[in-house]
Amino acid sequence: MAYIEQVFREEYGRIIATLIRVSGSFDLAEEALQEAFVVAVSKWELEGSPDNPGAWLTTVAHRKLLDALRRDRTRTDKQAELTYESSRLQPYVEPELFEDVVEYSDDRLRLIFTCCHPSLTREAQVALTLRTLGGLTTTEIAHAFLVPEATLAQRLVRAKQKIRLAGIPYEIPSLDRIADRLLAVRAVIYLIFNEGYTASAGQSLIRNDLCAEAIRLGRVLCELLPDEPENLGLLALMLLQDSRREARVNEQGELVTLEEQDRSLWNAAEIEEGVNLVQKALRLRRVGSYQLQAAIAAVHAEARAADQTDWRQIVALYEELMRITSSPIVALNHAAAVAMADGCEKGLALIDAIGAGGALQNYYLFHASRADLLRRLHRHDEAVAAYETALSLTTNHVEQKYIRRRLAQRAPPNVL
C-alpha cells in the first residue's frame, strides 16, 4: 500500500495532465485516474507491481477514460460539454495509436498554467494546483489550509467550472505572456511552501506535507523549464529554508531564531542542492528576487556558526533585492542585516525610518525585530513595549511563545 501511495504521489500530476488534454475535462480525468488506482490496488497486491507503474497506470486510466467517453457519447450527444472546442484542444479521436499512450508528451506544463491562470483567484489557483498537479485529496488540502472541507470542495468545483465555461485554455501561454504567467505559477508554489513553513494560525508552526509538496512542484517546474533562473531560485530558496526545519522549533515547540539554532540539525543534503541551484541560477545572469533571497539563505547556510556569518555579503544582497522589489519587508530584513554588520544603532535607525513610513505598523515582525535591537542596546523598557506590541499582532502560537520567552528574560544576555 505504501508503495502504491508513493506511486500515486509521483505519477498523479503527469497522468492527469495527459488525461485532461485527451478528454478536455478535469472531472472525467480525475474519475478515470481514480478508477485506475482502485484497479492497481487490487491487481498489484495479487500479481506484484509492474516494471513501469506510471506507464501501467496511464494505460489503464486512459482505457477507463475512453470507456467513460463512449458511455457518454452513446447516452446523449453531450460531446460539446465534455470537450474543449476544437480550436482550443485537439478533439478527442478514437486512438488507433492506443499503445502509444505511454509515450505521451509531458502535459504538466499546460496543467500548471491552466491551474494558475490569472482569471482564477489565488485561493482557487492554490487549491487546483494541489488537487490536480499534487494529487492531494480535498480533505488533505482543507486540513492544510484550515478551511472547512465543504468550502474547499466548492472552491474546486467553481474553479473547474470556470475553466470549462470561460474557455481558459489548456496550453502553454504565448511567448509575450509566459513571463507574467510564470510569476503567478511561482507565487502559487511559494505560497504553498510558506503556508506549510509558517502556518498563519494554529498550534504547529510547520506543516511539513505542504513544504514537501511545494518543493516537489518546484522540482517539476525546474524540470520543465530549466533555463528560467527564477524557477531555480525558487526551488533553491525552498530547499534552503526547509533545510533548517528541524532546528527552527525546539522540543517545547518554541521558535528558535537563526542565530540560536543548532546548526548540526540542518539538512546538509538540502543545503548542498540549494547552494548548487543558486550558483547555477546566478550563472544564467538574469537576476531576480527568488534568486537573491536564495543567495541570502545560502550565505546563512554556509556559515558554520552564527558569528561566522558574512553579514556584509548579506547586506549587499538585500541592497540588490531592494532595487528590484521595493518591499518594506525587504527593507526591514536589510536593516536587521545592517545591525549585524555595522552595529545595532545603525540597524535601529534604519528600522525607525521604515516605521516612519507607516507601512509595517501592523506587522508583528517589524516590532519583534525592533524589540530585539532595543534589547541588545540594553534599552529594556522600550524593548518590552515593542515585544508587547509584537505579541498583540500575531495569532501563531509558536510565534507568541517566542515573544513571551523574550519578555520573560528579565536581564537579557547580550548575545553578540
Place this chain on the structure above:
Amino acid sequence: MKYMLLIYHDEPSWDAITEAERQQVYLEFRKLRAELSERGQFITGSQLQPISTATSVRVRDGKELVTDGPFAETHEQLGGYFLIEAANLDEATAIAARIPSARTGTVEVRPLVETAAEATA
C-alpha cells in the same frame, strides 16, 4: 467561443476629454473593429448613450415598473460592448486589452451560453 466584452468607464472623465482626444479614441475603436471584422471575429458592438438616458424595467406581481436609470450608484458605467468570436479566454482578454477604455476603465469579459448543456450546468 463567443465572448461579450462589456466596456465600463467613468462617464464624467470621458465627457471631460477634448474633442481631439475623443476622435483619437474613436479612431482606435474603428481600427480594432476593422481588424476583428477582417479576421471574422467581430459579431457586433456599439457605444451606448450615456447613463442619463437609461430606463429600468421590472415586473413584480404582474405589475410593470418603469423607472429612471439603474439605481446603483457605481463608479463606472456601462458605456458600450463588443460581441466577439475568440478561440479561448486568453484570446478574448488580449482583444479586451486593446479596447481604448481598458486603459482608463474596465472591460468585463463574459462567455456566452452557447449550448443547451451549458445552460443547465
